[in-house]
Each structure stands twice: as structure tokens, then as C-alpha cells.
Amino acid sequence: MNELQPIFSRIAPIDRSWLERAVARQDSLTKPPRSLGKLEEIACRMAAIQQTLSPRVDRKRVIIFAGDHGITEEAVSPYPSEVTAQMVANFLRGGAAINAVARTARAELTIVNAGVASPIPAIHELSPGIEFVQRPVRKGTRNFLKEPALTEEEALRAILLGCEVAADAARAGVNLIAMGEMGIGNTTSASAVTAALTQLSAVAVTGRGTGVDDEAFLRKQAVVDQGVRLHAQGSGDAFHILRTLGGAELAGLAGLCLGAAAKRIAVICDGFIACASAAVAVRLCPAVADYLFCGHLSTEPGHAIVLELLDKKPLLHLDMRLGEGTGAALAMSVVDAAVRTFTEMATFESAGVSDKQEAAKKADG
Amino acid sequence: MNELQPIFSRIAPIDRSWLERAVARQDSLTKPPRSLGKLEEIACRMAAIQQTLSPRVDRKRVIIFAGDHGITEEAVSPYPSEVTAQMVANFLRGGAAINAVARTARAELTIVNAGVASPIPAIHELSPGIEFVQRPVRKGTRNFLKEPALTEEEALRAILLGCEVAADAARAGVNLIAMGEMGIGNTTSASAVTAALTQLSAVAVTGRGTGVDDEAFLRKQAVVDQGVRLHAQGSGDAFHILRTLGGAELAGLAGLCLGAAAKRIAVICDGFIACASAAVAVRLCPAVADYLFCGHLSTEPGHAIVLELLDKKPLLHLDMRLGEGTGAALAMSVVDAAVRTFTEMATFESAGVSDKQEAAKKADG
Numbered sequence: 001m002n003e004l005q006p007i008f009s010r011i012a013p014i015d016r017s018w019l020e021r022a023v024a025r026q027d028s029l030t031k032p033p034r035s036l037g038k039l040e041e042i043a044c045r046m047a048a049i050q051q052t053l054s055p056r057v058d059r060k061r062v063i064i065f066a067g068d069h070g071i072t073e074e075a076v077s078p079y080p081s082e083v084t085a086q087m088v089a090n091f092l093r094g095g096a097a098i099n100a101v102a103r104t105a106r107a108e109l110t111i112v113n114a115g116v117a118s119p120i121p122a123i124h125e126l127s128p129g130i131e132f133v134q135r136p137v138r139k140g141t142r143n144f145l146k147e148p149a150l151t152e153e154e155a156l157r158a159i160l161l162g163c164e165v166a167a168d169a170a171r172a173g174v175n176l177i178a179m180g181e182m183g184i185g186n187t188t189s190a191s192a193v194t195a196a197l198t199q200l201s202a203v204a205v206t207g208r209g210t211g212v213d214d215e216a217f218l219r220k221q222a223v224v225d226q227g228v229r230l231h232a233q234g235s236g237d238a239f240h241i242l243r244t245l246g247g248a249e250l251a252g253l254a255g256l257c258l259g260a261a262a263k264r265i266a267v268i269c270d271g272f273i274a275c276a277s278a279a280v281a282v283r284l285c286p287a288v289a290d291y292l293f294c295g296h297l298s299t300e301p302g303h304a305i306v307l308e309l310l311d312k313k314p315l316l317h318l319d320m321r322l323g324e325g326t327g328a329a330l331a332m333s334v335v336d337a338a339v340r341t342f343t344e345m346a347t348f349e350s351a352g353v354s355d356k357q358e359a360a361k362k363a364d365g
Numbered sequence: 366m367n368e369l370q371p372i373f374s375r376i377a378p379i380d381r382s383w384l385e386r387a388v389a390r391q392d393s394l395t396k397p398p399r400s401l402g403k404l405e406e407i408a409c410r411m412a413a414i415q416q417t418l419s420p421r422v423d424r425k426r427v428i429i430f431a432g433d434h435g436i437t438e439e440a441v442s443p444y445p446s447e448v449t450a451q452m453v454a455n456f457l458r459g460g461a462a463i464n465a466v467a468r469t470a471r472a473e474l475t476i477v478n479a480g481v482a483s484p485i486p487a488i489h490e491l492s493p494g495i496e497f498v499q500r501p502v503r504k505g506t507r508n509f510l511k512e513p514a515l516t517e518e519e520a521l522r523a524i525l526l527g528c529e530v531a532a533d534a535a536r537a538g539v540n541l542i543a544m545g546e547m548g549i550g551n552t553t554s555a556s557a558v559t560a561a562l563t564q565l566s567a568v569a570v571t572g573r574g575t576g577v578d579d580e581a582f583l584r585k586q587a588v589v590d591q592g593v594r595l596h597a598q599g600s601g602d603a604f605h606i607l608r609t610l611g612g613a614e615l616a617g618l619a620g621l622c623l624g625a626a627a628k629r630i631a632v633i634c635d636g637f638i639a640c641a642s643a644a645v646a647v648r649l650c651p652a653v654a655d656y657l658f659c660g661h662l663s664t665e666p667g668h669a670i671v672l673e674l675l676d677k678k679p680l681l682h683l684d685m686r687l688g689e690g691t692g693a694a695l696a697m698s699v700v701d702a703a704v705r706t707f708t709e710m711a712t713f714e715s716a717g718v719s720d721k722q723e724a725a726k727k728a729d730g
Contacts, residue, residue, distance in 0.1 A: 030455055031462050032444075032575040036691070037664065037684030078721045079397075086718040090395055095711025097396050103709070104702040121717065210397040211721070299402065317682055318699070319402030326401070333698035334683070337469040344468070346460025352486065353451040356443045356576070 003156055004284065007163055010262040014290040018048035022342070025053055029345040030353050038315065042293065042335055043342035049266050049291055050175065054343055057336045060107035061169050062098060062178045062325045063256060064091065065162070067115035067249035068140035069185030070149065071227075076188045076220040078212055081140070084184045085118035091182070091324075092120075094127035098180060098324035102129075105332040107178065112165055114158050115140060115248025135161050141247045144192065144227045148244040155243035155251050162255020163262070170263035177260055178268045178295065178332055180325020181249045181277075184210075187300060190276040191224045192245035194302050196232035197279055198309055201225070205302040207272075238283035246280070253277035258284070261291040268335065270328035271298035271321065275306040282310060293335065296320055296327030368521055369649065372528055375627040379655040383413035387707070390418055394710040395718050403680065407658065407700055408707035414631050414656055415540065419708055422701045425472035426534050427463060427543045427690045428621060429456065430527070432480035432614035433505035434550030435514065436592075441553045441585040443577055446505070449549045450483035456547070456689075457485075459492035463545060463689035467494075470697040472543065477530055479523050480505060480613025500526050506612045509557065509592045513609040520608035520616050527620020528627070535628035542625055543633045543660065543697055545690020546614045546642075549575075552665060555641040556589045557610035559667050561597035562644055563674055566590070570667040572637075603648035611645070618642035623649070626656040633700065635693035636663035636686065640671040647675060658700065661685055661692030 022044035046055040112133040117140030141149035187209035194205045202225035231244035296316035315331040348355040387409035411420040477498040482505030506514035552574035559570045567590035596609035661681035680696040713720040
């Protein structure tokens with residue numbers, strides 16, 4: 001993994017002294033101390049990430065990596081693999097859930113084809129605010145029951161693609177990223193990656209994804225179990241786990257986390273697959289964790305396990321399980337509001353509002 | 366309460382057939398069935414409230430009622446009563462937390478002086494999007510340990526004021542309201558109202574509000590206990606409970622819920638005080654409940670109790686306890702995104718995406 005060292009070397013943990021300065025400012029604002037709860041923690045971390053008491057969330061971008069999975073040969077999803085390409089076209093036309101959520105959050109949208117198997121239906125004109133990056137590392141991964149999903153070179157290429165997409169966002173002045181994914185079969189991949197990272201059983205980490213029936217669910221658990229035994233039994237090597245069991249979109253998202261942290265941009269993780277990818281990035285470079293927020297808790301059982309591995313609390317609990325970055329994009333408004341309260345509120349002094357301490361002093365005096 | 370009958374008669378429960386039509390539309394959209402979780406439920410209810418499969422959330426208004434409380438004579442808050450007027454001025458200048466959150470949600474802001482005790486510092490120019498309604502029913506309530514907080518006539522006037530403010534919003538084309546409050550001492554009032562509505566003990570429903578110390582906390586619990594014994598022991602009359610133990614801003618908010626339901630406008634309730642007011646409205650007219658969403662779960666212990674009384678699940682869990690409508694306004698983005706996914710997403714058919722059933726049919730065929 002020498003190729004990633006230059007990125008790792010640019011990622012530093014956030015500076016705790018910025019956190020302290022931000023907490024002191026919070027306590028001067030016209031509200032009872034700590035009464036904005038998690039909004040205060042978010043704003044303080046954003047201040048530390050951006051190294052300023054005037055953090056900004058005025059340019060938001062949702063970035064979706066798409067890829068296909070050879071493991072769909074084992075009938076682990078109720079949807080055919082072609083749906084990945086069809087949904088990419090739907091994103092580009094502006095008709096998917098993530099388009100509506102991104103519009104609500106006033107966020108741009110970048111779709112990255114990191115490894116879609118089927119041809120993507122031609123789109124004549126992209127909707128405004130939508131960008132399409134065509135950089136597939138291969139057309140779908142290999143079936144991991146037969147061989148590693150990606151070669152080392154392919155996995156590395158996908159990670160570096162993610163880093164590049166983050167650097168592009170940084171150049172555009174983006175100050176908040178929501179990460180999302182699309183890939184039929186990728187809950188199976190994410191389950192295998194999670195089982196390998198946590199050493200938990202396939203049964204514990206595997207859920208029904210987009211909604212398989214009982215028979216397919218048992219098959220999916222068995223596939224995850226066999227995949228982990230075949231490639232990653234007892235392995236602590238996150239890159240090896242990612243390339244043998246993961247996929248191009250998972251590797252791309254891991255790279256996005258690395259690249260965003262290197263540029264000091266906060267990233268909101270989405271559901272199970274996005275968080276499993278983020279967990280790989282954190283295993284590769286632990287300081288990445290300081291730059292991550294977790295958007296929501298999905299109903300996919302592996303998600304809570306990955307959140308625990310990341311040691312992160314989700315911002316939203318809305319029983320969503322769609323992916324595409326929808327939970328992360330929805331949480332952008334929470335981060336935005338957190339930062340705006342921090343930067344736009346008056347202080348007790350500037351607003352001429354009596355504060356608690358002052359009242360107490362008067363009572364004593 | 367004959368004066369409220371004309372309002373009650375205009376409030377009807379939502380029509381379940383609209384819910385069914387909305388659920389059918391949800392299942393045609395390009396996502397696995399139910400994968401948007403609570404967003405789907407929210408959008409379906411918005412469709413039923415507005416009686417259309419094209420519900421809209423394009424004009425949002427945060428409405429804050431402010432009032433003071435005679436019970437502050439008993440030293441139940443760490444802040445002096447003057448802070449209510451000072452914070453109203455802060456809202457009007459745009460420097461409070463709710464201003465920042467409302468701007469994030471692209472919502473207008475209406476501040477209603479329903480009964481502030483101190484003079485409100487003069488504001489020379491209102492910020493854009495802010496409206497100030499000066500209609501105090503009296504300058505602060507009476508100390509409920511000595512006499513009822515409001516007369517019947519005052520309480521009724523405050524409720525009707527709330528109805529009027531809702532009607533104004535309806536005339537302006539507002540299709541989503543977030544309700545908030547400001548009033549030093551009003552967690553004590555809300556605790557007493559909640560204890561009376563639920564027949565629970567003062568200890569169960571009373572919290573530390575803006576942050577009283579142990580001594581003041583014990584005093585606050587005793588005050589709540591005595592107030593309920595004095596005015597509302599075993600009373601099931603919500604209007605009597607509201608006027609003897611509540612306040613002008615609580616009565617105004619109860620009226621706002623009634624008035625909004627009469628105009629078929631959805632209302633997002635905020636924290637403990639707002640939800641206690643909403644619970645009074647629902648006790649007066651149960652069909653109001655269909656029009657209410659609960660924005661968040663605050664850390665004030667009485668809030669969870671009132672949410673249970675309302676039989677509502679909160680949309681956000683962010684450990685906030687500020688009031689002002691901040692939790693409700695934050696949840697506006699969730700409702701907005703829910704409605705936009707519902708109205709803006711492509712269907713499987715229009716997007717040319719293979720759906721699960723279709724794939725299954727092909728497999729059978």
C-alpha cells in the first residue's frame with residue numbers, strides 16, 4: 001500500500017485546541033449552555049475540522065459511487081444487476097430519491113461510475129447541479145465465492161479515484177460532502193467486509209438489503225460466511241478485505257473519506273455500505289475518523305455494528321434503508337443548522353440579554 | 366367553551382382513503398418498497414392533510430408565542446423574567462438560535478407577544494421574513510400558587526389569537542408550520558399542565574428546564590405539585606387546566622394547533638412546552654392530532670411523557686432543550702424532503718428501471 005502513503009501523510013487528527021475555543025464561543029451565545037445538544041458538538045467539530053471559529057457549510061456536494069457485483073450470480077438480490085445502470089441514469093435525469101433530497105438540502109450531486117457492469121442508458125442533457133464521472137475500474141467485480149472481487153491494482157485504482165473526486169470537490173470549494181452508493185448486490189459485499197473487519201458471524205451482520213425473501217436471505221448469509229472463510233479468515237488487513245470481498249464503489253468511497261480528510265472536508269456517511277467503506281478507510285488511517293459524521297441509522301442490522309466499530313452516533317433515526325446517500329444528504333441540513341447557529345447567533349453581550357451568571361451575580365451582590 | 370365550537374366544527378380527521386392512495390403511489394416510485402422509512406409515512410400523511418397526491422411544502426413558517434409567568438416569583442428559573450422580552454428582541458433582530466435554524470429551513474418567522482411582562486426593547490427595523498404580532502392578553506400571568514394564572518376570558522382570548530395567527534398563515538399560503546415558544550418559567554407551567562393532564566406526579570414530569578440547581582429543582586417540583594393540588598386535582602377539563610396552570614403562550618399555541626387543523630395545515634410541534642400545549646388542543650378536539658408532527662425529543666423528562674400522551678414519535682433525537690421552535694424548525698427539512706421524494710421521484714415505469722416484481726415475473730416466465 002505504498003501508493004497510499006502520500007495521502008495518509010496528509011491526514012492529521014483535528015486539533016483539540018480548536019474544539020476548546022469553539023466550546024467557549026458556544027457558551028457565549030444567547031441560549032442556556034449546551035441547550036442545542038448535538039448541534040453544539042457538530043458545530044464545534046466543524047470548527048476544528050476547518051480550523052476556524054467561522055466554519056462554513058455553504059457549498060454541499062452529495063457524491064455517489066456506483067458499481068456492480070459478481071456475487072449477484074448467487075441470486076442474493078431481488079433486483080437484476082442491470083438496475084445499477086438504470087438507477088445511475090435515473091440519478092442523472094434527476095428522478096431518484098437522492099435527487100429530491102439533494103435539492104431539499106441545496107446540494108450538488110456527483111455520480112461516479114466506479115465499476116458498473118451494464119451500459120448506462122444515454123442521457124442527452126444532465127440536470128443542473130449534476131456531474132457524471134465515468135471512470136470504471138472494471139465492469140462489475142468478480143464473484144467472490146470463486147476469486148477475489150478485485151485485483152490489488154483495481155482496488156488501489158478505485159481508492160485513488162475516490163481521493164481524486166475528493167480533491168475535485170476541495171478545488172470547487174465544497175465544505176461538506178455526503179457520501180452515497182448504488183450497486184445491486186452491495187449489501188452482500190458490505191456484510192462480508194463487515195464480518196471480516198469485526199470478526200463477527202455472517203448471521204450477525206447480514207440483513208435483507210433491498211428485501212430478499214427467506215430462502216434468498218439464508219443463501220445470502222451462507223455466501224457471506226463462505227466468502228469470509230475463503231479470503232479473510234482472521235485477516236486484519238483492511239485493504240485485503242476490501243479488495244477480496246468489497247467492490248469498486250466501496251473502494252471509491254473509502255478513497256473519498258481519505259481524500260476528504262486530507263483536504264480537511266467533513267464527510268457525512270450514509271447507511272450500511274457507506275459506513276462499511278468508511279470503516280475500511282479508518283482502519284487504513286485512523287485519523288480519518290475525526291472528519292466523519294454518521295447521517296442516520298438504517299434498519300439494515302449490519303449498520304449498527306459498523307457504527308459501533310466507527311464509534312459514531314447517527315444523527316437521524318428515520319428507519320431508512322435506501323442508500324444512494326439519502327440519509328447522509330438529509331443530515332446535511334442538521335450540520336448546516338448547527339454551523340449557522342454557531343456562526344450567526346448573537347452573544348449575551350451583543351444582544352443585551354441577561355445571562356444566568358449575571359443574574360446569579362446580581363442576586364449575590 | 367362555546368366560543369370555540371365554531372373552530373371545532375371545522376376540524377375533521379384526515380380521510381384514510383387519501384392515505385391509501387398515497388401508499389400506492391409510494392410503491393410505484395424508484396426505490397425498494399418502504400425503504401424511505403418514516404419519510405414515506407410523513408409524505409402520505411401530508412398528502413392526506415392536503416387532500417392531494419401533489420402535497421406541497423413550499424411556504425414554511427415558524428410561529429413563536431411568547432409570554433411571562435407569575436410563578437417566576439417562586440424562583441423556579443435561573444434567568445430573570447426580563448429575559449423573555451430581551452429574547453423577543455433578539456428574535457426580531459435575527460440573532461437567536463431559531464433565526465439561524467429558520468434561515469437554514471428557508472422558513473419565515475412570526476413572533477407573537479401573547480403576554481410578555483417587560484417592555485420589549487425597541488427594534489427599528491425588522492429583518493426580512495420576520496413578522497411581529499403584538500397582542501398580549503395581559504403582562505405576564507398570575508402566580509398560580511396564589512390564584513389561577515389566567516381568567517377564563519384571558520385564556521379564551523389567547524386561544525383565539527392562536528387561531529387567528531393560523532388563519533393569517535393560511536391566507537399567506539403557508540403549508541407547513543413549526544410552533545415554538547419563549548417564556549421564562551414556562552417549563553414550570555408546562556410541567557403543571559402535564560401533571561394535571563396525565564395525573565402523573567410532579568416528580569415524574571418536572572425537569573431542570575434551562576438549568577436550575579438542585580435546590581431550585583426541588584422547589585420547582587414542590588411548586589408544580591402544589592399548583593396541581595390547588596387548581597386541577599382530578600380535573601379532566603383541559604381548558605380549566607390550561608387557564609389555571611398554563612400561560613398565554615401555551616394557550617396561544619393550543620389555539621394555533623386548532624386553527625391550523627381547521628385550515629388543513631400540518632404543524633410540527635417542538636419540545637416540552639409546545640407539545641404540552643398541543644396536548645391541550647388534542648384534548649379539546651381529538652381530530653387535531655392528525656395534523657401534528659413531533660419535531661424532536663428533548664432532554665426535558667416531561668417531553669417523552671407528553672409525546673406518549675399525544676401518541677407521537679419524534680422525528681429527531683438531538684438532545685436539544687432550547688425551545689423557540691428550534692427542534693420543530695429543524696424537522697421542517699425532513700418533512701420537506703419527505704414530500705419532495707414523494708412528488709418529484711420517477712416511477713419504475715417512467716424511469717425504465719426494472720422493478721422487483723417485474724424481475725420475479727421474468728424469472729417465472
